[in-house]
Amino acid sequence: MIYRNADIENYPFPFPRDQYRYSTNLEPTGRRNASAAGGWGDRRVDIDRRYRSELDERARILAADPSRSQCLPHMVPACWDAMLTLMRELAADYPATMRLDRISPDDNTFRWRNDLLGIDDTFTFGDPATLPTAPLDYICGQIQEDVVLLDQRAGQLWGDAGVVTFAANWSFGFDIGMSFLQIHGPVPRVHSEKVITRAHEFLMRLEPGQSFRRTNWSLTVDGKLDTATETYREWGRDRRTLAEGPLDEVGDRLFLRTEVQHLIRLPHSGAVMFLIRTYLLPFAAIATVDAWADRLYRVLEDLPHDMTEYKGLERTRGPALRWLATFGGVTP
C-alpha cells in the first residue's frame, strides 16, 4: 500500500491518553476532532481515495462468501430505511457527485445518481423489484463502511441484518441474530465495569435522527481489510511471519487499524444503524508523527494481558514495541 500525506492528516488516531481501557466512549457526531497531524470526523459517511479499491475488495469478498451479507426477514424495512438514510447522507455531503430526487411527492419513487460509479437508477421505496439487488447490498456497494442493523424489541437490541466484509477478528455470520449483550459477551473486563450494559442502555434511548460515534482499534498485518474469523487461515499466519521476520520490515507490514463507528437511529424502522469504517495506517507512517509513535508505544506497553489476547495482539505486540523503539524514534 502506498501512503500519502492525506492518509496521515485524516487518520483517526484513536488514543486520547497513554493508557487504553474499554469505555463507553461515545461522542456526538458532526464535529471535527483535531489530531496531532490534522483531523477527522467531518462526515458520518466518508469517501476517500480508496473508494474504488475498497468497493472492489468488498465485491470480491461477497462473491466468495455470501454469508457476509444477511438480512433476517423482519429487517427488510430497516434495510430500506438504512439505504434511504445513507443516500440522503451522501447527497448532502457530496452534492457534486451524489443526488437523490423524489420523482413525485405523492408516491415513494426516487431517482438516485452516483456519478463516481456511473449509477443512475430509479426505484420505489419498499419494492424490491425496482432495485438490481437487495437494498442494503445496493448501498453497501457504494460506501466504504460496513453496516450492521440492530432491531430494538423486548428491551434489547438485536444484530439482525448487515453487510460486513472488513471485520476485525470476528464473524458477522456467527453473530447474526444475537443480542447486543451476547455479541459483546467475550469482551474482557467490560462486564464488571458495566461498559457494555451502559452503552446498550444509551443506544436504546437514541432518538430518531440522533447519532453518536466512537472509535475502536487493533493491529493488522500487511494492510488486510478482511480479517474475519472465516478467513483466519489466510491471515492468521501473517502474525507469525511478522514476529519471526526481520524487525526492519515491521514498519511497513504492521498497521494500526482504527474503526470509526457511527450509531444512527433510523427514522422509519427504529433500527439502530452501526456504521463501521476501517482505516489502516502502517507503523512507518505513524512514526512520521512523533506524538503518535510515542502514544502508541505507551498504550501497547501498558495493555493488560487479557485485552492483548482478546484483540489478537499476543504475537505482534512485541515486534511493534521493538520496532517503535528501534526505528520509530520512541524512547522507552
Add this chain to the structure above:
Amino acid sequence: MTTAGPNELPLRVTGLRTLCEGIREVTLGLAGDGVLPSFAPGSHLAVGWADGERNSYSLTGPMVEPRHYSISVRHDRAGRGGSAWVHSLRVGDDVVASRPRSAFAPVADARHHVLVAGGIGVTPIVSHVRAAVMWQRSFEVVYVHRPGADAHAEDLRALARDRLTILRSGPELLAHMKARLFDVPLGAHLYVCGPEGLIEAVTSAALDAGWHRQRLHAEPFASAAAAGGAPFAARLGRSGALVPVGAETSLLEALLARGIAVPNLCRQGVCGECKLTVRGGGIDHRDTYLTDDERAAGDAMMPCVSRAVGDRVELEL
C-alpha cells in the same frame, strides 16, 4: 406562539379538516424548504401550544420523507388548554413541534399484529396499519367508537379492508376480543390505544387467555400517570429552599411555578427530558423511562409523574 428549541421543527398549518364532531385534523408542513423526517408507526409530535407547554399527538399520515405531517385532535374541554389551542389554529399559523418520537412502535419480528383502537386512540393505530400494509405484515384491526365519533374509519377501511372490525361499545369489544385472543397464532403481538379502562380490560383479557406480558403493548391517549397523590415537599440541595407539592400538582409543575427551569417535554414519564438527580428520600416511580436498575439506585426521578414516598424528597437542584 412558542419558539423552536434546538431539535424542534418549525411547522406551518397547511390544512384543516373536521373529521367528526369535536375531532379536527391538522396538516402541518415545513415553514421553509426541504423534506420532513420519516417516522416510525406509532410516533407522535410534541406540539408547543404555550410557553413551556407541550402536548403529544400521534402522526396519522404517510411516514417516509412526507411533505406534510397530520395529527387529529379531539377537543378536550376538561384539558389544560392544548386541544382548545389546536382547535383555534388557522391555515398559515406557525407551529413548533418536536421531531417525531415513538414509544409505541410495532415489534418487527411479530408473526401477527392485533391492533385495537378505542375512540381517539385510533390515531397511532392508523400509522401502524399504514406500515403493516406497506411492509405486508400480517395484521387485524379492531376499532371501537361511539356512533358518529368515527375519525379515520374511512382510512382504516381503505387500508385494512376485511381485516377491519368496527364495534360500538366496550362490552361488544370485550366479547370480540375474548374470542380472538384464544384464536390468533402464537407469536402475535397485541397493541391497544385508548382510554385507560379499555386498555386495562383488553390487557387483562389477554393475560387471562395466556398471553405473555412482553407481547402486550399499550399507549394511553390521555396522561396515564395521574400527577396527584399525597402532598409532599422537595428540598433543593443547593439553596436549601423547600418547595411544597400539592395533592393535585406534579413535582415538575411545582418546580416550574417556583421559576426553576427544568427542561421537559412529554410530561407523561416517557421522554426522559426532565430527569432529576435525587440526594435523598423515597421515590414513588410512576414513569416508564427509568430502568429497574436506575429505580433501585434511587438517585434519579422523573418529576413530571413521580412523587415522594414520604413527605420529603431532596433534589440536586
